[in-house]
Amino acid sequence: MLSGMSENTEKSSSEAPIGPSSNEDNERDRPDGGALSLPSFVAGSGSLDRLVDTARDYARAAASDNTLKAYAKDWAHFARWCRMKGAEPLPPSPEMIGLYLADVASGSGPSPALSVSTIDRRLSGLTWNYAQRGFSLDRKNRHIATVLAGIKRKHARPPVQKEAILAEDILAMVATLSYDLRGLRDRAILLLGYAGGLRRSEIVSLDVHKDDTPDSGGWIEIFEKGALLTLNAKTGWREVEIGRGSSEQSCPVHALEQWLHFAKIDFGPIFVGTSRDGKRALETRLNDKHVARLVKRTMLDAGIRADLPEKERLALFSGHSLRAGLASSAEVDERHVQKHLGHASAEMTRRYQRRRDRFRVNLTSAAGL
Known part of the structure; x- marks a missing residue:
């Protein structure tokens, strides 16, 4: 089962959106700013053409690579579904989109029914894709809004959260790693990701x-006292301060220093692949999926939640377990955790706290009852 968890340094490619026909290169069908061009009444020139390319680059940077990949897959799936029904994805049809949402929610086709959160995300992907092609999709249109409201009312469930990795867990996971070059790297990834409350994409970037x-x-x-991370994160630029640990074995900063020193990395990506013999660091940046595989592998090796079957244990933990673990384990004021994780609200931070005293503030008692 763990054979697929080996190190992978290649970035996965997203599916190309399906256009109106396989032989037609339609400008409106190009996402990521590809449809940006000069107005028809403006004559092209070298400088203007370069500005068009620059504008397209900025348009592509409007969303993260992972978001763009997801949106491309959303469009490919919807376009394929339309053609199977004898329709075209362009121009947008609220009626067809409403039928599409009903189909993926009911699981009437060969594929299993999608969750409400996935359907909502997929609709966002379609909205974005239509905007990139010069169309406007009104999500409030009754053919879309009423179907989506019915799906949420009938199928919505509380979100399934990944298990948090607590302090004793991360120490046990780190202890399973060797002290060769690959082990030094993975130790730094786990400890830095945990202490920083980082997303897996933030770690490898x-x-x-x-x-x-x-x-x-x-x-x-x-x-001397720790490390300062400056991150271009999901919610914008933020700084994350990571202090040194109480011992070298558990210190994320020491683990990072050891990896950089022995891997001889002084420029470029911090977390890269290693040679097959594990003795040499390569130049290729790790894929963020490596973090998820590393968490799952070391969790199994450390015997965490050994009371459950292996399949259930693998489903419980992911790269996000590091982020949830810090939020759940840090015994400090909630505001510090919120700032550290880059959350806009305390409510979002509380979703990450798998263990906390929910009734520490008792408004019933405070009101005199």
Whole structure:
């Protein structure tokens, strides 16, 4: 079962959106700003053409790579569904989209029914794709809104949360790793991801210095008392302060220093692949899926939740378990956790706290009852 968890340094490619026909290169069918062009009444020139390319680059940067990949798959699935029904995806038809949502929610086709959150995300993907092609999709149209409301009322369930990795768990997971080059890297990934409350994409996007690579998602500065991470995160730029641990075995900053030193990394991506013999660091940045596979593998090796079958244990934990673990384990004021995780509201932070005293603030008693 774990054979698919081996190290993978290649970025997965997204499905190409399906256009109006396989032989037609329609500008409106190109996502990621590909449809941006000069107005028909403006004559092209070298400088204007370069500005068009620049504008397209900025349009592509409006969403993360993972979001763009998901949106591309959303469009491909919807376009394929339309053609199977004898229709075309362009221009947008609220009636057809309403039928599409009903189909994926009911699971009437060969594929299983989608969850409400996935359907909502897929509708966002279609809205984005239509906007990229010069169309406007009104989600409030009755053919869409009423069907979606009915789906939510009938099928909505509380969100399924990944299990949090607590302090004793992360120490046990780290203890399963060897001290070769690959083990040093994975130890730094786990401890840094846990102490920083980082998303897996944030971990692998880190560079040694600012502006080292075009695809950098941030960089790290190491000081005597800890490390400062500057992240271009999902919610914008933010700084994450990671202090040194109580011992070298559990210190994320020490683990990072050890990896950088022995891997001889002083420029570019921090977390990269290693050679087959594990003795040499490569130049290719790790895929964020490596973090999820690493969490699952070390969780199994450490015997965490051994009371459950292996399949259930694998489903319980993911890269997000590191982020939830910090929120659940840090015994500090909730505001500090909220800032550390980059949450806009305390309510979002509480969703990550798998263990907390929900009745610490008792308004019933405070009201005199």
